[in-house]
Each structure stands twice: as C-alpha cells, then as structure tokens.
Amino acid sequence: MTTGRDRLRELLDAVLDENNTTLGAMAQGAFASPYHFSRQFARGTGESPVAMRRRVLLERAAWQLSGGAAVTEVAFAAGYESVEGFGRAYHRAFGHPPSATAADTRTRWLPAVNGIHFHPPMSLWVEGEPKGRHDMDPTSLLLHHDVADTRELLASATDLDDEQFRRRRSGDAVLSWDGPDDSIASVLNHLIRTKEVWLAAIAGADQPGRGGDDPAELARRFDAVAPRWLDAIREIDRRGGWDDTLIDALCEPPESFVLGSVVAHVLTYSAYRRLLVRRWITSETTGESTEHDNGDPIMWLRTRG
Structure with missing residues (x-):
C-alpha cells in the first residue's frame, strides 16, 4: 500500500522554499535532521541540497537578468549578501559577468548531474535522458x-x-x-x-x-x-x-x-x-x-x- 507521498518532491520543495536559506532550515522544512536530509537528497538527486539551491537560483538569476532585472535586485533575491559576491559566483558559473547577460533565447541551464533545472517563473524542469538512452541502460x-x-x-x-x-x-x-x-x-x-x-x-x-x-x-x-x-x-x-x-x-x-x-x-x-x-x-x-x-x-x- 502506498501513502501517495512523493518524498523526493518534498525534499526538492524544502530546498527551493524561499525561506529555507540554510541547510538547517531546509531539513526542518522536510521534517528531518540535517544529516539525514542531506543523505536522502543526495541519494535521490546525486547533488547536495546546498549545491542544487545555489545552482538553480543562479539559473533563475540568468533568466531574470535576461528580462532586464537590476543586478542588485537579482543578487539579493539569489541569497547573496553582496553584489560583488554574486558577480563572482555568476562569472564562475556562466563565464561572463551578470551585466553581460544577453536578452536572447540561449539556454541558461548549468551542468547538472540529475537534469533538474530552473523553469520560469519558479518551477523545475527535469531534463529527459537522450534519445536511445534509458536509466536501465x-x-x-x-x-x-x-x-x-x-x-x-x-x-x-x-x-x-x-x-x-x-x-x-x-x-x-x-x-x-x-x-x-x-x-x-x-x-x-x-x-x-x-x-x-x-x-x-x-x-x-x-x-x-x-x-x-x-x-x-x-x-x-x-x-x-x-x-x-x-x-x-x-x-x-x-x-x-x-x-x-x-x-x-x-x-x-x-x-x-x-x-x-x-x-x-x-x-x-x-x-x-x-x-x-x-x-x-x-x-x-x-x-x-x-x-x-x-x-x-x-x-x-x-x-x-
């Protein structure tokens, strides 16, 4: 018998909740200890919860910047304490500063072990396996x-x-x-x-x-x-x-x-x-x-x- 719960979905929700800015808050939102939360999340996604939150928020930041949002506004929305810190992280991730983000249709997805990416306005997109490749291959x-x-x-x-x-x-x-x-x-x-x-x-x-x-x-x-x-x-x-x-x-x-x-x-x-x-x-x-x-x-x- 199944309870109908989607535990991975619950873990993802805890990671992406706007109020859960620390690992402890994420774990509390998922009703787990930080240790077991991290372990469950990594097993389900192949990525640590902190790393996924940082990556998805950077992908969201790229989308916001491409639409004309101000760098300062985007930086703080992504959880950074300073525009400078955000700029360094953004440059490492995308290879160019936030100010150089073009308003075009280029993919703004960063490499991910699990194919899970930001999807506007604040959803997730799970990239499918390439044609001909299956999980059980x-x-x-x-x-x-x-x-x-x-x-x-x-x-x-x-x-x-x-x-x-x-x-x-x-x-x-x-x-x-x-x-x-x-x-x-x-x-x-x-x-x-x-x-x-x-x-x-x-x-x-x-x-x-x-x-x-x-x-x-x-x-x-x-x-x-x-x-x-x-x-x-x-x-x-x-x-x-x-x-x-x-x-x-x-x-x-x-x-x-x-x-x-x-x-x-x-x-x-x-x-x-x-x-x-x-x-x-x-x-x-x-x-x-x-x-x-x-x-x-x-x-x-x-x-x-």
Whole structure:
C-alpha cells in the first residue's frame, strides 16, 4: 500500500522554499535532521541540497537578468549578501559577468548531474535522458552510480580525523602516472582528478592544476567536475559520438583515444578505487554509528525509489 507521498518532491520543495536559506532550515522544512536530509537528497538527486539551491537560483538569476532585472535586485533575491559576491559566483558559473547577460533565447541551464533545472517563473524542469538512452541502460546506470557513490564516500570521509584520512596503507599505484593509491586521501583525490584531466582533454583545455586534497576541497572539486562530466557524456551520446577519436595533446607524445574507451577506462578504475577506499573507511569506523553500504549498484538503485 502506498501513502501517495512523493518524498523526493518534498525534499526538492524544502530546498527551493524561499525561506529555507540554510541547510538547517531546509531539513526542518522536510521534517528531518540535517544529516539525514542531506543523505536522502543526495541519494535521490546525486547533488547536495546546498549545491542544487545555489545552482538553480543562479539559473533563475540568468533568466531574470535576461528580462532586464537590476543586478542588485537579482543578487539579493539569489541569497547573496553582496553584489560583488554574486558577480563572482555568476562569472564562475556562466563565464561572463551578470551585466553581460544577453536578452536572447540561449539556454541558461548549468551542468547538472540529475537534469533538474530552473523553469520560469519558479518551477523545475527535469531534463529527459537522450534519445536511445534509458536509466536501465548499464552504461547510464554505472555512470550515475559512480557519481553518487563517490559523493557518498566523500561524505563518509568527513567523519575521519586527519590521521585516519592520510594514513599510509598497503596500496599500489592503480595507474602508474597517477602515483600510489595508498591512503584514503590519495584514492579520493585520484577519483576526482581522473575526471578533471579527461574533461580537459575532451574540451581541448590546458592540463588542470592539482587541487587540494583535504575533505572540504575534495568535495568542492567534485561538485565542480561531476555535473560537467555527466554533461559531456550526455552530449557525446546525443550526437552518437562514441566512436569519435580524441587526439590528446596533453599526453607526451600525443596519443589518440576512442571516446567510448575513455569512459570505459574511467569507470573501470573508478569502480576499483571506490571499493578500495570504502573498505578503508569502513575499517576506520567499525563500531561507530556511521552508516555504510557496500557500493553495490543494485542496492543503490533500490534506494533511489
């Protein structure tokens, strides 16, 4: 028997409520603790509640600016305490300052792991899967599970102290050019950097710098790269480009890679690293109240419903 409740819809409503400007307020609006609210929301959407609210409000801001709204008004409506702070966030997201937003019909959606976007005047639009791709397609399932599972591991790592997080363990280099996978910190860093590097290669961008590897910085980097990674794969799938060849000038000497094999490569080593770091995190938290699953995509899929 069903109660008729749509729990994910309730969580989304709590995030987008104009009055819920903090994680605590969002959780209270959903009748949950901040911890369980964040966990439920991330499992259902693949994105943290704070990150989704920030992104959707920036998408709304772009729509408002394109209609002639004043930057100051839009900045405060989006929850920013200053126009300068809003301007910096807007420029990072869209690649240009708020004042340069054109009144045209270009998409103002930012990359999102879940296809959930702002829809005027204050609704949501859920982008469908590309034609020919279905949630139960194994590739789609593995891609989304990889992102959700990595996010879960990053959240679990915040329960560790610095000694546990950086403790050297018996781990070989999974890929020689990455360096050793011998600590929770190094494995999580490699999980994120792999996507950063391959995205740069696909986009023809410069080699990305090596970001920090403390838990907060790893989470920030992951929030930045995960939606771009899924967005790039959606675009490849839309145009049927899986057998396109990438000439990677970031390699020395340059090498060629078939795009389908690049995604298979990332998923293969990511799966191993996620299982490895999960085992290490579990060994550090055995007997504590922290919840851990076993990383099985079957169980992950069940929790999404």
